[in-house]
Amino acid sequence: MEQKQALLRRLPAVDRILQEPVLRDLQQSLPRRLILAAVQDTLDEYRRRLIAPGESKKDQKTGTVRIDLAPAALAVRAAARAAASGRPSLRRVINASGIVLHTNLGRAPLAASAVEAMVSVAAGYSNLELDLDSGERGSRQAHVEKLLCDLSGAEAALVVNNNAAAVLLALHTLAREREVIVSRGQLVEIGGSFRLPEVMAAGGARLIEVGTTNKVHRRDYEDAINPHTALLLKVHTSNYCIVGFTAAVGAAELVSLARERQLLVMEDLGSGVFLDTTAAGLPFEPRVQDSVAAGIDVVTFSGDKLLGGLQAGIIVGRSGSVDRIRRNQLARALRVGKITLAALEATLRLYLEEDRARQKIPVWQMLCAPSSSLKRRATALARRLRDIIGLDSVEVLAGVSKVGGGAMPLADLPTFLVALTPMAGDAAEAAARLRQGDPPVIARLQHDRILLDLRTVLPGEEKILAAAVVKSLPPPCGREKGQEL
Ligand SMILES: *Cc1c(COP(=O)(O)O)cnc(C)c1O
Numbered sequence: 001m002e003q004k005q006a007l008l009r010r011l012p013a014v015d016r017i018l019q020e021p022v023l024r025d026l027q028q029s030l031p032r033r034l035i036l037a038a039v040q041d042t043l044d045e046y047r048r049r050l051i052a053p054g055e056s057k058k059d060q061k062t063g064t065v066r067i068d069l070a071p072a073a074l075a076v077r078a079a080a081r082a083a084a085s086g087r088p089s090l091r092r093v094i095n096a097s098g099i100v101l102h103t104n105l106g107r108a109p110l111a112a113s114a115v116e117a118m119v120s121v122a123a124g125y126s127n128l129e130l131d132l133d134s135g136e137r138g139s140r141q142a143h144v145e146k147l148l149c150d151l152s153g154a155e156a157a158l159v160v161n162n163n164a165a166a167v168l169l170a171l172h173t174l175a176r177e178r179e180v181i182v183s184r185g186q187l188v189e190i191g192g193s194f195r196l197p198e199v200m201a202a203g204g205a206r207l208i209e210v211g212t213t214n215k216v217h218r219r220d221y222e223d224a225i226n227p228h229t230a231l232l233l234k235v236h237t238s239n240y241c242i243v244g245f246t247a248a249v250g251a252a253e254l255v256s257l258a259r260e261r262q263l264l265v266m267e268d269l270g271s272g273v274f275l276d277t278t279a280a281g282l283p284f285e286p287r288v289q290d291s292v293a294a295g296i297d298v299v300t301f302s303g304d305k306l307l308g309g310l311q312a313g314i315i316v317g318r319s320g321s322v323d324r325i326r327r328n329q330l331a332r333a334l335r336v337g338k339i340t341l342a343a344l345e346a347t348l349r350l351y352l353e354e355d356r357a358r359q360k361i362p363v364w365q366m367l368c369a370p371s372s373s374l375k376r377r378a379t380a381l382a383r384r385l386r387d388i389i390g391l392d393s394v395e396v397l398a399g400v401s402k403v404g405g406g407a408m409p410l411a412d413l414p415t416f417l418v419a420l421t422p423m424a425g426d427a428a429e430a431a432a433r434l435r436q437g438d439p440p441v442i443a444r445l446q447h448d449r450i451l452l453d454l455r456t457v458l459p460g461e462e463k464i465l466a467a468a469v470v471k472s473l474p475p476p477c478g479r480e481k482g483q484e485l
Helices: 003-009 014-018 021-026 034-050 071-086 113-121 144-152 165-175 194-201 218-224 249-262 290-293 319-327 329-333 338-350 354-360 362-367 370-388 427-436 461-474
Strands: 099-101 156-160 179-182 206-212 229-235 266-269 298-300 313-317 391-404 413-422 444-446 448-455
Touching: 003 034, 003 156, 014 034, 014 071, 021 034, 021 071, 034 071, 034 444, 099 362, 113 338, 144 156, 144 313, 144 338, 156 165, 156 249, 156 319, 156 338, 165 179, 165 194, 165 229, 165 266, 165 298, 165 319, 165 329, 179 194, 179 218, 194 206, 194 319, 206 218, 218 249, 218 319, 229 249, 249 266, 249 290, 266 290, 290 298, 290 313, 313 319, 319 329, 338 354, 354 362, 370 413, 370 461, 413 427, 427 444, 427 448, 427 461
Parallel strands: 099 391, 179 206, 179 229, 229 266, 266 298
Antiparallel strands: 156 313, 298 313, 391 413, 413 448, 444 448
């Protein structure tokens, strides 16, 4: 015990550590309070190590403590901590997972024109709610409404914070204290936080489930209609598929039933696709314009899934219903900001020409990336990494990428993976080091290997990725893990 107290007394004082050149230099670029906190945390860490059993034992031969208590040693450690805490918490990462729309990684990366539009609008003032022709107050929705109507064929459009908000707002407006009929097979849960029955309850509407998990018929809807019914709701099962013996009621049939009974039909499409996915070799995904053409009154979808834009919830449909939704007080609480509108407008403009959308929107570039180019990129990265110490093997393997983001769950996109087997330490540790690097790299882990899928690595990130991988490799043999504190 006494020995431990003596050791603790040998720890340098805060001020002494702060005088070390490495920390004095850092004060040029980092707030002093971050550096001070890093020094205090470092001292705490050393205290814990010194009093931990076994750690304070003296080296038999030299009679010195194994832990280096020199101010310079603590300063180096504190500098690393301070630098880490000085980095923004939310920052760019390299997505080498091959999951194109990774919700944890912020879903869709934006097209260059969308990024430019956002930066320009954010950095200065804008005509967000000013009609430049008349000089009068304008609507923030005006910047995207015409584009959305042109692309979808709808009479009116409205943008809110996300698709969950769009569904909530539409139900609250059109079906509060009334009944909404939904097929049992379409009661989706997306990402754990969007659960249709709960959104329905939050919107004040009563859910009436019809049909069975795998089958629903027109007569099921018919039988459930009563004077309390407000609308028929169709929900795209975007993150699962019911296969085998199934039956569903198509948009056109629901619309004809709704018209007969003077009800409204709403469809939650999820992804928001304007392009023909089958032409790109992807599974069929319903398009917004097809739902509108079928006569659905209100269609909702996300801005940051297959649309490839920023987080937003888009409502398109017939003007009677959309105008009612617009007038709901909740719409004010769910409204979008100027940066979202700027990014959305620029993204939608790309869709005015389908080829341009496919070529300029990163999500579509990634989904349509030809296998030959994926192979070439993987081979080039493997070549870069092959001769590097710390890797047992570097291979290029055939594998699959996923669409992700709760879209096209069954689609396996053939790809080529760079598989790395770290020489020392296990692959999970190496993956953690990749994640904790700067920039962080998100890789896939499979048994004792790390897999890198270049499909989701943006052009221009490849060199940085290679450097990040090299930096994260286990130290060359001879230097044991944990030798330096
Ligand atoms: C993704 C999804 C949602 C939620 O959309 P967010 O934009 O994430 O709020 C709702 N419904 C369906 C069918 C979806 O696929």
